Amino acid sequence: xxxxxxxxxxxxxxxxxxxxxxxxxxxxxxxxxxxxxxxxxxxxxxxxxxxxxxxxxxxxxxxxxxxxxxxxxxxxxxxxxxxxxxxxxxxxxxxxxxxxxxxxxxxxxxxxxxxxxxxxxxxxxxxxxxxxxxxxxxxxxxxxxxxxxxxxxxxxxxxxxxxxxxxxxxxxxxxxxxxxxxxxxxxxxxxxxxxxx
Amino acid sequence: xxxxxxxxxxxxxxxxxxxxxxxxxxxxxxxxxxxxxxxxxxxxxxxxxxxxxxxxxxxxxxxxxxxxxxxxxxxxxxxxxxxxxxxxxxxxxxxxxxxxxxxxxxxxxxxxxxxxxxxxxxxxxxxxxxxxxxxxxxxxxxxxxxxxxxxxxxxxxxxxxxxxxxxxxxxxxxxxxxxxxxxxxxxxxxxxxxxxxxxxxxxxxxxxxxxxxxxxxxxxxxxxxxxxxxxxxxxxxxxxxxxxxx
Numbered sequence: 001x002x003x004x005x006x007x008x009x010x011x012x013x014x015x016x017x018x019x020x021x022x023x024x025x026x027x028x029x030x031x032x033x034x035x036x037x038x039x040x041x042x043x044x045x046x047x048x049x050x051x052x053x054x055x056x057x058x059x060x061x062x063x064x065x066x067x068x069x070x071x072x073x074x075x076x077x078x079x080x081x082x083x084x085x086x087x088x089x090x091x092x093x094x095x096x097x098x099x100x101x102x103x104x105x106x107x108x109x110x111x112x113x114x115x116x117x118x119x120x121x122x123x124x125x126x127x128x129x130x131x132x133x134x135x136x137x138x139x140x141x142x143x144x145x146x147x148x149x150x151x152x153x154x155x156x157x158x159x160x161x162x163x164x165x166x167x168x169x170x171x172x173x174x175x176x177x178x179x180x181x182x183x184x185x186x187x188x189x190x191x192x193x194x195x196x197x
Numbered sequence: 198x199x200x201x202x203x204x205x206x207x208x209x210x211x212x213x214x215x216x217x218x219x220x221x222x223x224x225x226x227x228x229x230x231x232x233x234x235x236x237x238x239x240x241x242x243x244x245x246x247x248x249x250x251x252x253x254x255x256x257x258x259x260x261x262x263x264x265x266x267x268x269x270x271x272x273x274x275x276x277x278x279x280x281x282x283x284x285x286x287x288x289x290x291x292x293x294x295x296x297x298x299x300x301x302x303x304x305x306x307x308x309x310x311x312x313x314x315x316x317x318x319x320x321x322x323x324x325x326x327x328x329x330x331x332x333x334x335x336x337x338x339x340x341x342x343x344x345x346x347x348x349x350x351x352x353x354x355x356x357x358x359x360x361x362x363x364x365x366x367x368x369x370x371x372x373x374x375x376x377x378x379x380x381x382x383x384x385x386x387x388x389x390x391x392x393x394x395x396x397x398x399x400x401x402x403x404x405x406x407x408x409x410x411x412x413x414x415x416x417x418x419x420x421x422x423x424x425x426x427x428x429x430x431x432x433x434x435x436x437x438x439x440x441x442x443x
Contacts, residue, residue: 007436042323043352044241060297081251099297108350109246109392110377114441115274116391118248122252138406145443156248168244176247191321 009159031169034191037131040123041106047124048165049095050132052081052193057090061100065140068153072160075185080163082193096163097125099139102124108150111141124161137161153183161185164193228366232408235363238355239393251442255397255405256422256431258373258390260337264441272441275390277338278432279345280399280425282369285329286361289348290314290382291319291321313382317383324351325379327386328364330372337432338374347372347387371397371405371428372418399425 033046037073040047054076058066073084087094104110111118120140124133138159145152157173168176172186191197252258258274265271292311316319328347332340351360373395377388389396395418398406403425408414422428 038354040245042242042350043238043354044244045354046245084347101297103310105292105311105379105381107242108292108325109243110379110388114266114270114272115252116248116250117442118246120248121246123245131241155247159245162245180249 031167031171031174031189032197033165033167035130035132037127039125039127039133042123045124045125046122046162046165046167047131047133047136049136049163050128050130051095051129052083052133054077054082054164055085055087055093055095056084056093056098057094057096058098058100059090061098061140062142062145064149065098065100065142065152065156068149068156070161071153072156075157076160078183079190080191081195082190094135095140096136096160099137100142101139102143103139103141103169106139112143117141117144120159122159133165138163147180150183151180154180155181157185161189166192198411215398226303228362231359231362233363234356234359235366236408238360239349239353240411243392243394245333249442250391251308251439253417254421255395255407255418256428256434257439259428260307261432261434261436263438264436266441266443270441271438275338275375276370276387277340277374278313278336278428279330279338279340279374280334280369280371281330281332281334281345282334283328283364283367284331285328286364287327288316288357289325289327291316291318291324291353293318294322295321309378309381321353323378324353324355324425325349325386326351326357326360327383330370331409335428336371339408340349345372345374345387346379346383346385347374347389347392348383349389350379367396367398367408369399371399371425373397 033048036045036047038045038047076082076084090097105111107121109118120138120139122138124134125137126134129135140155140159154173161174166174166189168174169188171188172184173182174189251264259278260273260275263271263273291314293314294311316324326349328349329344330347331344332342373390374387375390380386380388394407394409395407398408405419405423405425405428406419422431
């Protein structure tokens with residue numbers, strides 16, 4: 001079996017400490033994945049979205065989460081270049097499929113536990129001919145929604161950011177250790193969308 | 198390559214090239230390059246997730262710490278802590294995800310989010326490998342066997358031979374063993390806490406490293422406990438409590 005050596009990612013560990021917020025350093029241009037050509041399949045690889053029109057389809061998304069996705073898309077549309085839209089049902093042009101379930105072991109993670117829990121995950125499912133990601137899938141864990149609408153918006157902001165190709169960075173909601181009240185993309189993140197970095 | 202990663206790889210190279218400093222642990226195929234590959238792949242696994250954790254330090258995960266949930270339930274992060282070394286790695290199984298909305302995947306069924314398939318099944322989205330770990334000493338918990346079986350999750354794109362070699366190249370390790378539902382298909386398998394990320398590698402001078410964790414997080418988690426002796430002392434400290442994540 002030939003080894004596929006993936007591009008080294010600046011991965012940071014999942015988790016927000018309850019009692020402290022970690023501060024992590026990152027180079028200025030660090031959180032854009034670029035065109036990696038990697039279809040994820042639970043590998044932890046990120047891949048830049050294939051175009052600036054980001055079409056969403058929701059599968060089984062609860063109303064409490066879909067409302068937060070509406071709020072998030074408003075923020076996304078405020079960026080200069082990127083535009084989001086909702087298509088129901090799922091079509092060939094859908095860029096981001098959003099699922100909403102009570103996950104327990106998806107991708108081999110223990111989603112629920114007394115010392116650690118996973119809130120969401122985003123993966124690239126299909127590549128286009130230029131090795132960018134034609135379609136991402138984002139999964140939210142409904143088990144953690146009791147924390148309220150701001151929490152849901154925070155998780156949506158983080159995971160949908162991955163669906164554009166953003167990696168973790170110590171800035172606003174792409175910080176993987178941010179407080180779950182952070183619900184805004186940074187100017188840096190938006191600059192990546194607008195191809196300014 | 199960060200300094201922590203360099204430390205882990207240099208340690209493994211020392212172990213595979215000299216049996217005098219690391220004991221009789223040389224295994225054919227174990228290499229620092231494979232350990233680097235393994236560490237990159239394990240570190241990357243969580244890079245597209247978000248979540249929360251209840252602990253601040255590696256010693257918060259020892260069995261003398263109880264986590265108390267908002268409804269008063271108490272539980273420990275791990276069942277046992279052992280010092281040992283990986284002697285062999287075998288393919289486990291693959292998991293094909295169930296469709297969203299499938300009632301079989303709901304909590305309480307014990308089935309989780311995937312159906313077990315063959316390790317090499319092309320539809321597997323995540324796979325397990327099963328480590329045989331020789332136990333040299335037990336820091337905490339009730340482990341009497343000379344070896345334990347430990348599960349790890351890898352991605353379909355991960356090369357099994359390199360992963361296996363990388364695990365063997367780790368040399369001496371401290372494993373904080375839990376009973377992850379991810380490995381419910383085989384009740385004999387332990388998991389390593391935090392989805393396997395917090396495996397501790399032990400240098401010949403007793404210094405600890407977290408080869409599957411990024412440098413900043415490693416520094417934070419081991420700011421108080423960064424040697425094997427310190428970890429043993431923490432494990433024998435009086436019991437204490439912390440709030441669970443929910």
